[in-house]
Amino acid sequence: MLSIEARGLTKDFKIVQSREGMKGAFRDLFDRKYRTIRAVDEIDLGIQSGEIVGYIGENGAGKSTTIKMLTGILQPTAGELKVNGFDPHREREQFVRTIGVVFGQRSQLWWDLAVRESFRLLKKLYGIPDEKYHAHLDRLTEVLEMGPLLEQPVRKLSLGQRMRCELAAALLHQPSLLFLDEPTIGLDVLVKENIRRFLKQINQEYGTTILLTTHDLSDIEALCHRVVMLDKGTIIYDGGLTELSRQWGGGPRLYLELEEEWDLTTLQGFTKDITAEWQHVGDRCYRVLLTGDNPSVSEVLSRVVPHASVKEIRIEEATTEDIVRRIYQEGVPNA
Numbered sequence: 001m002l003s004i005e006a007r008g009l010t011k012d013f014k015i016v017q018s019r020e021g022m023k024g025a026f027r028d029l030f031d032r033k034y035r036t037i038r039a040v041d042e043i044d045l046g047i048q049s050g051e052i053v054g055y056i057g058e059n060g061a062g063k064s065t066t067i068k069m070l071t072g073i074l075q076p077t078a079g080e081l082k083v084n085g086f087d088p089h090r091e092r093e094q095f096v097r098t099i100g101v102v103f104g105q106r107s108q109l110w111w112d113l114a115v116r117e118s119f120r121l122l123k124k125l126y127g128i129p130d131e132k133y134h135a136h137l138d139r140l141t142e143v144l145e146m147g148p149l150l151e152q153p154v155r156k157l158s159l160g161q162r163m164r165c166e167l168a169a170a171l172l173h174q175p176s177l178l179f180l181d182e183p184t185i186g187l188d189v190l191v192k193e194n195i196r197r198f199l200k201q202i203n204q205e206y207g208t209t210i211l212l213t214t215h216d217l218s219d220i221e222a223l224c225h226r227v228v229m230l231d232k233g234t235i236i237y238d239g240g241l242t243e244l245s246r247q248w249g250g251g252p253r254l255y256l257e258l259e260e261e262w263d264l265t266t267l268q269g270f271t272k273d274i275t276a277e278w279q280h281v282g283d284r285c286y287r288v289l290l291t292g293d294n295p296s297v298s299e300v301l302s303r304v305v306p307h308a309s310v311k312e313i314r315i316e317e318a319t320t321e322d323i324v325r326r327i328y329q330e331g332v333p334n335a
């Protein structure tokens with residue numbers, strides 16, 4: 001079953017274009033000139049129930065605008081959209097009961113109230129029956145280790161503590177779909193790991209669908225099998241994380257420290273019949289990029305060892321961050 005189904009989803013913003021100088025400002029008062037920005041450009045997106053999908057892109061790519069349409073905050077300019085079977089904007093009241101939202105930079109908790117009071121207000125807002133509320137809150141308190149936090153005012157919580165409470169707040173009404181926007185921003189490594197573990201757990205236990213927007217690609221690596229990549233409002237990649245690195249990782253790299261300094265032309269000469277590209281990366285240190293049909297590491301070594309003594313060997317894989325940077329620098333991977 002599809003949790004999110006978007007076809008040709010588009011959002012245009014109309015912005016005032018100011019004229020230059022005093023004269024221009026005066027004219028602007030009487031005759032406004034507008035310009036249209038297409039933030040999201042006819043995207044098609046289908047997300048199955050139970051999937052965890054990473055939604056990534058550079059600043060200004062259109063991620064937040066998409067999330068705002070998917071959560072009903074913004075009305076699309078064009079296209080068809082069904083989320084959990086609802087039109088998010090038109091059927092907002094019923095729709096919001098089926099989703100949870102966490103924006104890393106914004107709080108849905110009441111700053112001066114104790115966490116427990118904020119939760120009580122949300123219980124009222126969502127009309128959660130007593131029994132269900134208590135059972136679920138107990139469970140969330142346990143897995144998110146919120147026991148000591150419940151009586152504290154939100155303003156006294158650290159960022160990591162607040163984020164755990166935000167997640168609980170978004171999940172109190174047991175939504176089947178969770179939107180997370182930069183959920184681990186500013187958190188230390190341990191807290192990040194706890195939050196990721198928790199998200200995996202709710203995904204497995206309750207089948208919660210998760211759409212995750214983040215600039216922290218280690219979140220994506222830890223949680224998502226599928227990644228949707230956005231650039232200038234259009235989807236430039238939608239597929240598996242493993243396929244992405246296979247397609248764009250550029251193969252493994254071999255790091256070699258040799259006993260002596262060699263010039264690059266000579267080294268390149270040893271491997272001239274295979275597609276290996278040598279780089280000088282430090283004193284007697286070299287990186288060999290295994291491109292093309294990906295010759296094996298042992299093939300490269302067998303050509304080098306008869307000539308040069310090798311001190312250290314390391315095989316490096318491109319990180320997701322390297323891959324994504326490369327895609328944005330070099331262009332669309334599967335166009």
Ligand SMILES: Nc1ncnc2c1ncn2[C@@H]1O[C@H](COP(=O)(O)OP(=O)(O)OP(=O)(O)O)[C@@H](O)[C@H]1O
Binds near residue numbers: 015037059064
């Ligand atoms: N309310 C608005 N009015 C006018 N233009 C907007 C509005 N919101 C977004 N935009 C423009 O739409 C484009 C996409 O913005 P959006 O915030 O969706 O990108 P993003 O991928 O979420 O970026 P970031 O990672 O920086 O949050 C940008 O050019 C932005 O300036």
